[in-house]
Amino acid sequence: DAGVTQSPTHLIKTRGQQVTLRCSPKSGHDTVSWYQQALGQGPQFIFQYYEEEERQRGNFPDRFSGHQFPNYSSELNVNALLLGDSALYLCASSLVGQGGYEQYFGPGTRLTVT
């Protein structure tokens, strides 16, 4: 049973650039959530996608946007990168019929902004 996969593993970008991160959910899951985890902190909720629509959003600026495809995979886009965007970006998948609280995480993409 394939778990949550994310790509790329690591990424280095320059301030002001744009980045796209990708996620494939666990087999059978239909909901994808994105989190940002700064060093030494717990993950912070960015947004959640279900049926190709953003269903919930955390306290992140519009520079953070996403998309969900018909096969349930998802992308996270960040524009106008800031140094403070350096973090581990985690994707989690779940099944909406189970309340969405039982979320399984991928290994993350480590983004460094210089």
Next chain:
Amino acid sequence: QKEVEQDPGPLSVPEGAIVSLNCTYSNSAFQYFMWYRQYSRKGPELLMYTYSSGNKEDGRFTAQVDKSSKYISLFIRDSQPSDSATYLCAMSGGMGGTSYGKLTFGQGTILTVHP
């Protein structure tokens, strides 16, 4: 004040000890309570989840929720060096609420179990 508070530790115990990890929270809407384990440079791994108040046991792990005190705990019995990791508590609201479907995490507690 953060919605979820968790002592970051670090916590160091000898092998075989009983470990107690705790979180407090302020949002009364939280109804689902999860514990995740995260190894260095890896994604969080779901250990256990509990709905509302009560206890849940799974092998060496026991999760407790006291909604009246807004306090949750994870106990690890017979701790092993392989349990060394960061432990994160997470919470979510019930259906229809603003926190439904999104997890709010604590800061994480760093645990080291030494042989």
